[in-house]
Amino acid sequence: xxxxxxxxxxLLPPETAHHASLTGLKLLNKLGILQQKIPxxxxxxxxxxxxxxxxxxxGLDKNGEYIDALASFGFGFIEVGTVTPxxxxxxxxxxxxxxxxxxxxINRMGFNNKGIDYLIEQVKKSNYQGILGINIGKNFDxxxxxxxxxxxxxxxxxxxxxxxxxINISSPNTPNLRTLQYGEELRDLLKSIKKEQASLQQQYHxxxxxxxxxxxxxxDNEIKSMADIFLEQKIDxxxxxxxxxxxxxxxxxxxxxxxxxxxxxxxxxxSTKVIRQFSQHFTGQIPIIGVGGISSQQDAQDKLEAxxxxxxxxxxxxxxxxxxxxxxxxLDS
Ligand SMILES: Cc1cc2nc3c(=O)[nH]c(=O)nc-3n(C[C@H](O)[C@H](O)[C@H](O)COP(=O)(O)O)c2cc1C
Numbered sequence: 001x002x003x004x005x006x007x008x009x010x011l012l013p014p015e016t017a018h019h020a021s022l023t024g025l026k027l028l029n030k031l032g033i034l035q036q037k038i039p040x041x042x043x044x045x046x047x048x049x050x051x052x053x054x055x056x057x058x059g060l061d062k063n064g065e066y067i068d069a070l071a072s073f074g075f076g077f078i079e080v081g082t083v084t085p086x087x088x089x090x091x092x093x094x095x096x097x098x099x100x101x102x103x104x105x106i107n108r109m110g111f112n113n114k115g116i117d118y119l120i121e122q123v124k125k126s127n128y129q130g131i132l133g134i135n136i137g138k139n140f141d142x143x144x145x146x147x148x149x150x151x152x153x154x155x156x157x158x159x160x161x162x163x164x165x166x167i168n169i170s171s172p173n174t175p176n177l178r179t180l181q182y183g184e185e186l187r188d189l190l191k192s193i194k195k196e197q198a199s200l201q202q203q204y205h206x207x208x209x210x211x212x213x214x215x216x217x218x219x220d221n222e223i224k225s226m227a228d229i230f231l232e233q234k235i236d237x238x239x240x241x242x243x244x245x246x247x248x249x250x251x252x253x254x255x256x257x258x259x260x261x262x263x264x265x266x267x268x269x270x271s272t273k274v275i276r277q278f279s280q281h282f283t284g285q286i287p288i289i290g291v292g293g294i295s296s297q298q299d300a301q302d303k304l305e306a307x308x309x310x311x312x313x314x315x316x317x318x319x320x321x322x323x324x325x326x327x328x329x330x331l332d333s
Contacts, residue, residue: 002321014096022066029069036322038074045287045309046209046236048131048163052076054328057291057312058135058166062113064122071128073322080119081135082168085153087115088139097255103295103319104250108260110173111137116157123161134158135166144176148192155193159200159208167193170215170242172261178215181226190233209236216241216270216292227281238278239289241271264315268293272306279307300328
């Protein structure tokens with residue numbers, strides 16, 4: 001069925017197809033004909049009980065407008081955002097490209113979003129009772145030296161409504177954002193965030209775990225020193241990985257020269273390698289959410305074996321539809 005829908009959707013420009021499919025989903029969900037039943041297979045991570053280990057990755061529902069519709073796919077958790085303190089338009093279009101041959105996407109959306117206040121309103125309106133991650137970022141016109149201010153705004157506003165909060169320091173589409181992944185910048189940012197988390201915990205009498213989302217474009221040494229800082233600062237979870245700026249795996253294909261982050265199949269092995277490396281440094285002390293090019297049960301298995309406890313998908317959904325959740329959970333064999 002999705003095969004046919006995809007044929008039609010792929011006739012549209014990618015961003016139009018994105019909005020059309022989400023609007024359609026919302027409608028179908030209201031009519032009650034979307035439910036995908038997934039057996040309950042609870043797993044405890046970050047002190048939270050996840051009903052299964054497959055989640056929706058950030059960026060598909062940036063404003064939290066489709067939470068109920070997406071929940072009908074049977075995800076174990078949903079991550080909304082990235083959202084910034086103030087609304088922003090993102091980069092000019094076109095900014096989303098399909099590399100159909102390799103079931104991949106290049107995007108340079110640039111955190112287009114309606115701002116955190118709007119997102120929180122959507123969360124309040126939704127009926128979803130499951131695990132909700134809120135992914136926060138900085139506005140493009142906030143200097144990277146002041147990025148912490150934006151993250152603290154996001155943290156404060158998201159805290160009462162999130163099951164966990166993701167600090168996104170790995171989008172390739174916000175200039176200099178990825179510099180926050182290294183050295184003293186990273187340590188200082190995490191110190192401030194952990195301090196604020198402690199004070200919010202007192203205020204709300206509830207501990208909301210903090211996850212950090214990293215890029216796949218890291219050297220072995222960078223991974224080692226980041227892992228040391230994550231352990232030292234006692235972050236609650238790592239999300240690995242975001243999209244890659246490498247075009248190594250898609251040489252010669254249409255759109256490869258478009259600037260932005262590449263996701264989908266060409267990212268699978270790179271992100272699994274990053275998960276494995278972090279996992280070796282963490283020795284079980286920090287859980288990992290594995291994301292990047294999961295499009296089969298084997299891909300999912302590889303990431304779990306590399307050290308991930310939970311998984312997320314985005315691009316695979318665009319190419320395969322909601323059935324991918326069942327495929328990953330091996331429910332059809
Ligand atoms: C169009 C698009 C927009 C994205 N936007 C975000 C975002 O706002 N925040 C974020 O943390 N990740 C974002 N991502 C990255 C995904 O969450 C995910 O980490 C990445 O695409 C790798 O997973 P995949 O290969 O399953 O898509 C985006 C990905 C795509 C394709």
